[in-house]
Amino acid sequence: MARLTRTESQARTRADLLATARDMFLTDGYAKTSLERVAEEAGYSKGAVYSNFRTKSALCLEVLGLIHESKFTEVTEVLGTEGTLEERLARFQGWAERTLGDVGWTMLEFEFAIVARDDPALQAAMVSSLGVVRGTIAASLQSLADSTGLSLPMPAEDAATSVLSLGLGLGILRAIDPTLSAQLITDAVRAMLGGALTS
Numbered sequence: 001m002a003r004l005t006r007t008e009s010q011a012r013t014r015a016d017l018l019a020t021a022r023d024m025f026l027t028d029g030y031a032k033t034s035l036e037r038v039a040e041e042a043g044y045s046k047g048a049v050y051s052n053f054r055t056k057s058a059l060c061l062e063v064l065g066l067i068h069e070s071k072f073t074e075v076t077e078v079l080g081t082e083g084t085l086e087e088r089l090a091r092f093q094g095w096a097e098r099t100l101g102d103v104g105w106t107m108l109e110f111e112f113a114i115v116a117r118d119d120p121a122l123q124a125a126m127v128s129s130l131g132v133v134r135g136t137i138a139a140s141l142q143s144l145a146d147s148t149g150l151s152l153p154m155p156a157e158d159a160a161t162s163v164l165s166l167g168l169g170l171g172i173l174r175a176i177d178p179t180l181s182a183q184l185i186t187d188a189v190r191a192m193l194g195g196a197l198t199s
Helices: 006-028 035-042 046-052 056-079 085-099 103-116 120-148 156-176 183-192
Strands: none
Touching (some): 006 035, 035 056, 056 085, 056 103, 056 120, 085 120, 085 183, 120 156, 120 183
């Protein structure tokens, strides 16, 4: 096997650190995860961590960005263009039941939002990240409406903000009480399509 170039080695180190940090943040939370522990768990020096991530918040922000990207790729796939609207909403419902209220992810988002409250730069980064999330949801809702010949009752960005707000709140509630159904989020998406369909 050929020896890795310096660039390839750095990319691998960064990917290893991100994967380890993701697991630790999701399992132990933000406060209990230190850069030193990430380095130790991943098998690298503290210097390797600091050369890739200046702060723990920068590392967590990148981890959350990767989680968002993964989750919204899943949503895009389940809504897709295959099947009737009800079939697509049924797939979305399955995703919501599996995903909304995931304790590790939900609590990490909540804990990190509290950390960002007193850090204007971090708060600005989170606003930017949420903007990307809202944009992805807006595009998915608009695509779903367009492909089914239905209309959103409000601008796609506003619809996305409504669905995201409900999803975040429902996720927190389901993290506390997993017996709650995620049906509300599917009903909200249906309502965003003008209530054209009944449950």
